[in-house]
Amino acid sequence: MMSVVVYKRQSNIDIISEDDYYKELLKKEGSFNFFDLPEPICVEVIAHLNLRDTRALALTCRAAWNLTRDQFMWKRKLWLRAKTINLGLSGPNFTPDPHAGMLVRDPLLVNNKLLYEILDPDSCSSRSQEDLDMGNLLSKMATPSTSTALSDMIDQFFSIFNGGNANSAPSDPFSRGEGAPTYLLFGMPETEVSKKLFLSFIASKGSTFDTVGFVKGKPGGVGGGMTVKYIHHLLNLLLVRRARPRLLVDGPSGTAFHPDVAEVIPQVDGLICYMDATCTCPAYITSTCQHTLDVLELEAMLRTVPSNLTPPVLVLLAHLDHPQASPTDSDCDVECCAPSVCNIAESVEENPSANRHRPAMLHSVLQSLDLPWAVCDVEVKTLSGVHRGLNWLLHRTLKLKNG
Known part of the structure; x- marks a missing residue:
């Protein structure tokens, strides 16, 4: 099944193939960079980065800075890298994913970015196999x-x-x-x-x-x-x-x-x-x-x-x-x-x-x-x-x- 990209040109909505969309961009701009991709794709890619790489990316340009402030991106990152759900941003009738590894309900931590930095999943794994010693x-x-x-x-x-x-x-x-x-x-x-x-x-x-x-x-x-x-x-x-x-x-x-x-x-x-x-x-x-x-x-x-x-x-x-x-x-x-x-x-x-x-x-x-x-x-x-x-x-x- 061919994927398509929908965008608005003046007052008409055009539906074109994805390949043609990117070819048109190359013709118009002469160059193509990561941030020319649709925003949902950029958010998904950044969500897979660790905390150090995310911070480094935020310093590259304004577009990167804006994307690394997106609360949905940090929500996605919390799930992908820590299987964590922040219930502080959910309604009273919200039912959490049964496969979640952590649920947090804290009125002081309704910011997904702050919660991720506190949990820091990259430093939350201990591979020590030492036995307990009474x-x-x-x-x-x-x-x-x-x-x-x-x-x-x-x-x-x-x-x-x-x-x-x-x-x-x-x-x-x-x-x-x-x-x-x-x-x-x-x-x-x-x-x-x-x-x-x-x-x-x-x-x-x-x-x-x-x-x-x-x-x-x-x-x-x-x-x-x-x-x-x-x-x-x-x-x-x-x-x-x-x-x-x-x-x-x-x-x-x-x-x-x-x-x-x-x-x-x-x-x-x-x-x-x-x-x-x-x-x-x-x-x-x-x-x-x-x-x-x-x-x-x-x-x-x-x-x-x-x-x-x-x-x-x-x-x-x-x-x-x-x-x-x-x-x-x-x-x-x-x-x-x-x-x-x-x-x-x-x-x-x-x-x-x-x-x-x-x-x-x-x-x-x-x-x-x-x-x-x-x-x-x-x-x-x-x-x-x-x-x-x-x-x-x-x-x-x-x-x-x-x-």
């Missing part, structure tokens, strides 16, 4: 001296669950996070996948996160946590684990967290929720049917947040690169069809929601919130995706702190 957690507590016994270090480690240590020397691991942004880290009923993501925050070998100190908590551990170095930032992560089911209580409006947790929330700058995105829905579930996603702790936390506070909420959906597909994952409706006959890999590729839950599935839970929020996919082994979420959370926190 032993590394103890080594980060303090530099052992001749007078420091191993038993003393272990006592310091467990003291975070009993109010910490009263000493606050410069080398004291409990004083290293003073003034750093503080986030409440909580999760759903832990699985192997979500637990690995949790441990990467508090006990990794330093490729992405590096545990450098501790935060004092109340007796029982509520309000205690870790000081973590992320890139060039320090973060205080206060831990709320599902291993303590007594932290969930029934209230008049539904399940909420224990009042002890409610007392901690006003002290934090934001909330980080981690959960397993592995799909355990029945085999007959399709993209048009309703997936079931356990959001009990997320909804409980949202009920616990006081109405006068608006902490940003980051939800991390943890998954593995290649989830193990079971025979029931097949969408074949023939009872006698064996798993070897039904190509599971192809069905997963055609319907990615069949092997894990996606950010769009939390849209119905979060869309009514007055809080700024973001939800993103995180690949546990490489931590791909976690950077985008934290970059957004840190930017918002520091922007508010700095006025």
Whole structure:
């Protein structure tokens, strides 16, 4: 099928072949450059460039400068290079793409260009394959001296669950996070996948996160946590684990967290929720049917947040690169069809929601919130995706702190 170009000449509309259109341009101008192409084509090409090349292109001429200020181009770039949707520019009835890797709803970031620069997808991938190291957690507590016994270090480690240590020397691991942004880290009923993501925050070998100190908590551990170095930032992560089911209580409006947790929330700058995105829905579930996603702790936390506070909420959906597909994952409706006959890999590729839950599935839970929020996919082994979420959370926190 021949493509055509429609343009206006005086008062008449002419339809000519695409080849003839460009030949006429060459005759009239004597030369042909990139910006003589139709604007939608220019926008699509620029949308594929990384941030550095886009900035360089903007400095070449006025036409390039104008195109790199086009909000549609940055929206397209966010999708092509980060699978991100900025809901701040969408209407109330907007339904996000089910294959989106990240959703952001933030009234301070309705500019797609600014959001892209914050997320910077080109710097958001970590290919480190280092294993998690629980032993590394103890080594980060303090530099052992001749007078420091191993038993003393272990006592310091467990003291975070009993109010910490009263000493606050410069080398004291409990004083290293003073003034750093503080986030409440909580999760759903832990699985192997979500637990690995949790441990990467508090006990990794330093490729992405590096545990450098501790935060004092109340007796029982509520309000205690870790000081973590992320890139060039320090973060205080206060831990709320599902291993303590007594932290969930029934209230008049539904399940909420224990009042002890409610007392901690006003002290934090934001909330980080981690959960397993592995799909355990029945085999007959399709993209048009309703997936079931356990959001009990997320909804409980949202009920616990006081109405006068608006902490940003980051939800991390943890998954593995290649989830193990079971025979029931097949969408074949023939009872006698064996798993070897039904190509599971192809069905997963055609319907990615069949092997894990996606950010769009939390849209119905979060869309009514007055809080700024973001939800993103995180690949546990490489931590791909976690950077985008934290970059957004840190930017918002520091922007508010700095006025």
